[in-house]
Amino acid sequence: MKLQSRHLLGLEGVRKEDITLILDTAVSFKEVLERPIKKVPPLQGKTIVNLFFESSTRTRISFELAERRLSADVVNFAAQGSSVSKGETLKDTARNIEAMKIDMVVIRHASSGAPHFLTRVVKANVINAGDGAHEHPTQALLDMMTLREKYGKLEGLRVCIVGDITHSRVARSNIYGLKTMGAEVSVCGPATLIPKNIEELGVRVYHKLEDVVTQVDALNVLRIQLERQKSGLFPSLREYHRFFGVTKEKVDKASKPITIMHPGPINRDVELSADLADGPHSVILEQVTNGEAVRMAVLYLLGTSN
Amino acid sequence: MMKTQVLDADGLRRTVNRLSHELVEKNKGVQDVVLVGIRTRGEYLAHRIAKKLEEIENMKVKVGVLDITLYRDDLRGRLEQPQLKSSEILFDIRGKVVVLIDDVFFTGRTIRSALNALMDLGRPAMIQLLVLVDRGHRELPIKADFVGKNVPTSRGQEVKVEMTEADEEDAVYLIENDEKEKK
Numbered sequence: 001m002k003l004q005s006r007h008l009l010g011l012e013g014v015r016k017e018d019i020t021l022i023l024d025t026a027v028s029f030k031e032v033l034e035r036p037i038k039k040v041p042p043l044q045g046k047t048i049v050n051l052f053f054e055s056s057t058r059t060r061i062s063f064e065l066a067e068r069r070l071s072a073d074v075v076n077f078a079a080q081g082s083s084v085s086k087g088e089t090l091k092d093t094a095r096n097i098e099a100m101k102i103d104m105v106v107i108r109h110a111s112s113g114a115p116h117f118l119t120r121v122v123k124a125n126v127i128n129a130g131d132g133a134h135e136h137p138t139q140a141l142l143d144m145m146t147l148r149e150k151y152g153k154l155e156g157l158r159v160c161i162v163g164d165i166t167h168s169r170v171a172r173s174n175i176y177g178l179k180t181m182g183a184e185v186s187v188c189g190p191a192t193l194i195p196k197n198i199e200e201l202g203v204r205v206y207h208k209l210e211d212v213v214t215q216v217d218a219l220n221v222l223r224i225q226l227e228r229q230k231s232g233l234f235p236s237l238r239e240y241h242r243f244f245g246v247t248k249e250k251v252d253k254a255s256k257p258i259t260i261m262h263p264g265p266i267n268r269d270v271e272l273s274a275d276l277a278d279g280p281h282s283v284i285l286e287q288v289t290n291g292e293a294v295r296m297a298v299l300y301l302l303g304t305s306n
Numbered sequence: 307m308m309k310t311q312v313l314d315a316d317g318l319r320r321t322v323n324r325l326s327h328e329l330v331e332k333n334k335g336v337q338d339v340v341l342v343g344i345r346t347r348g349e350y351l352a353h354r355i356a357k358k359l360e361e362i363e364n365m366k367v368k369v370g371v372l373d374i375t376l377y378r379d380d381l382r383g384r385l386e387q388p389q390l391k392s393s394e395i396l397f398d399i400r401g402k403v404v405v406l407i408d409d410v411f412f413t414g415r416t417i418r419s420a421l422n423a424l425m426d427l428g429r430p431a432m433i434q435l436l437v438l439v440d441r442g443h444r445e446l447p448i449k450a451d452f453v454g455k456n457v458p459t460s461r462g463q464e465v466k467v468e469m470t471e472a473d474e475e476d477a478v479y480l481i482e483n484d485e486k487e488k489k
Contacts, residue, residue, distance in 0.1 A: 002387045024389075028373070031392040037426045040376040300390070304381050 003301050007126040009115050010135035011177040019181060023145050025297035026290065032069065033293060043072035043303045049097055051107040052129070053079040053090075053114070058264055058288065059129050059139075063106050066295035072303070075102070090114060091121050098122045104303055107131070125302045133167045138298060139263055140173035142291040144181060146283050147218060149290070150259060155182035160212045162246060163222030163271055164193040164233075170222060170263050175201050188212050189244055192233040209243070209250050218259035221246050221272045237270050247273040257281045264288070308482035312439070312457055312465070315476040321454040322351070325436060326358035328452050333403055338431065340368045340402045344420055345391055347409035348372075350471040351438060355407065370395030372406075377419035393423065400428040409467040411437035411453070414446035439478055441465050 003018050011019070032040055048067045052060055060076070067074045077097070084093060094105070104125045107115050112132030119126045130136040148154050159178055165171045165187045178185045179202050186204040187194060194205060206212045212219075224240060234240050251258050260272070260282045268274045277284060313321065333339050336359050343352030349371045356369045373391040375381070381388075406420055417435060424433060436452040441459040457465060457480060464481040468474070 028390045028392040031394075032376075035427060039426065041422070042376045042381055297390075300376075301387065305387055 002305055006302060006305065007115070007119050007128075008137050008298055008302065009119070009126065009128045011137045011140055011173045011180070012135065014137075014177070014180065016180050016182075019141070019144070019177060022141055022294065022297050022301060023148060025301060026141070026145050026293040027149075029296040029300070030290070030293040032296070033289065039069050039071060041071045042300055043067070043070040045073075046103040046303055047073045047075065047101065048104040048106065048299070048303075049075045049077055049102045050129075051077050051093075051097070051105055051109075053084065053107070053109045054130070056108055056130070058291075059108065062288070062291045063127075063129060063138075063295050066292050066299055067106075069292075070296055070299055070303070072104075072299070090117065094118055094122050098124060104299065127298060127302065130169055132169065133172075134169050135173045135176075136169040137173050137177070138291065138295050139170050140177040141298070142287055142294040143170075143174055143220060143261060143263070144177055145290045145294055146261065146287045147183075147259070149286070150283060151217065154178065157183045157218070158186070158216040159183055159218045159220060160186040160188055160206070160216045161220045161222065162188045162209065162212075162244060163224055164228060165189055165198065165222075166193050166195045167225065167228065168222050170220075174220060175203055179203075186212065186216065190234050190240070193228070209246065210253060213251055213254040213258060216254075216258060218261060219246055219251075220261040220263075223263065223265065224267060224271045226267075237267075241270050245269070245271055245273065246276060248275050248279070251276065259283055261287060310480045310482075311477060312480050313455060313478040318438075318469075318476045318478065321438065322354050323358055325438075325452050325454055326355050326362060329355070329405060329434075329436065330359065330362055332434075332451070336363050336365055336367050338401070338403050339405060340370065340397060340399060341405050341407055342370045342372050342395060342399075342420075342424065343407045344416065345371055345373050346472065347438075347467050347469055348407045350469045351409060351436075352407045353471075355436070368397050370397065370399075372420055372423055374416060374419040374423050377423045379415060379419070393427075395427060398428060399424065399430045401431050403432045403434065404430040405434045405436050405452075407436045409438045410465045411435075411440040411450055412443060412465075414444045414448035417448050418446050438467060439465050 102124050106127045106129050108129040109131050112134035114131050115126050115128040151157055161171045175185050188206040260276050262284050341352040341356055343349035352369045356367045359367045371394045373393045375388050375390045434451040437450045438454040440453045440456050466479045468477050470476055
């Protein structure tokens with residue numbers, strides 16, 4: 001059992017067997033997280049650098065905890081206050097860090113394709129922790145783990161991603177991953193925030209939440225970036241909330257309960273109402289726990305394969 | 307490939323019975339005893355012993371399962387990555403007499419991994435080792451407390467334990483690999 005690639009750059013083109021292997025392995029790591037001593041030794045002696053060129057709290061902490069729980073040595077790098085602010089290029093930064101004998105690199109970058117570029121200049125295993133509006137594979141894996149845990153399988157499951165699809169790496173990775181696993185994926189949002197030709201990825205497009213809720217098992221609600229409003233893609237947060245905010249009132253139109261997911265951080269009562277976020281069908285905190293298990297699985301599978 | 311039977315179904319059953327009695331004798335009962343089987347044959351063995359212990363002492367003994375994949379010392383050198391499974395030890399091992407159970411006792415490396423894994427779960431009062439077959443060739447200073455059967459082997463041979471939980475029959479075989487198949 002071994003992953004096909006020695007990097008995790010995205011879920012596009014990743015085989016079903018590989019996704020299944022990661023999810024199965026993550027289930028085993030979840031058991032480790034329940035133990036009094038949440039640390040196991042498989043990455044002992046490996047050094048991992050977390051290269052975060054974009055601010056992040058939960059993903060960075062989640063990766064760091066996952067790395068430490070696998071007994072790896074961890075170095076954190078944030079763009080602010082580093083050589084990058086002195087004008088160093090990504091290539092030079094990466095090469096310098098590699099010269100310090102690093103085994104794995106976890107990278108988040110505002111530019112799509114930055115992790116792919118890294119694989120060409122360093123020998124370490126590269127894990128994409130979010131690149132521009134391209135992909136965020138570990139987020140999609142943890143979403144799939146959470147859904148699989150709840151429903152037992154992903155095949156045939158109906159999932160709708162709600163919000164700003166155009167600028168969302170979470171949406172893209174989820175679409176690729178869920179489609180590979182045989183789920184039915186749809187997207188819902190204002191026409192200005194849905195990319196043209198997205199149907200080509202095999203997803204259905206909705207522009208009214210009311211039409212979606214009767215058709216799905218789960219809603220993955222994306223964070224609405226407040227700066228998008230300034231660029232005129234939607235008129236106001238209040239209007240966004242009225243049409244695309246996921247609320248109890250809208251969700252109650254469905255005949256059975258809908259599972260609510262959110263990658264965080266939540267704008268409460270903008271894209272998702274507080275009562276749903278804290279309600280019985282919300283799996284948002286479960287997603288966070290599973291995120292750690294999934295990241296442990298990815299680090300373990302890549303870090304012990306060569 | 308040559309296959310010699312070392313134990314048949316009756317032999318295996320009697321061995322499990324004897325091991326269970328020895329365990330009771332040594333621990334003067336099963337009061338603080340818990341069993342932990344190493345995946346996968348060790349798990350089956352642990353359940354069989356637990357059943358026998360209940361017959362002898364009229365007391366249920368807890369059984370856990372240990373997956374030692376994460377603790378292996380050959381994790382990185384292997385071509386084939388082993389599939390990681392969960393450990394299922396749903397009780398506290400602190401202060402208990404943990405009887406670690408495996409089917410074949412060989413280099414001792416599996417047991418070393420298991421000891422480390424167990425220690426990460428808590429501090430047992432004592433750990434004892436029970437194995438169905440001891441085939442020798444230890445590479446670490448580890449010794450079993452209860453041995454079902456000593457089977458002298460050469461390194462190239464293989465000992466295969468079959469149990470009806472996963473296989474067609476209950477038996478132990480000594481397998482002589484062909485010269486060219488040896489690694």
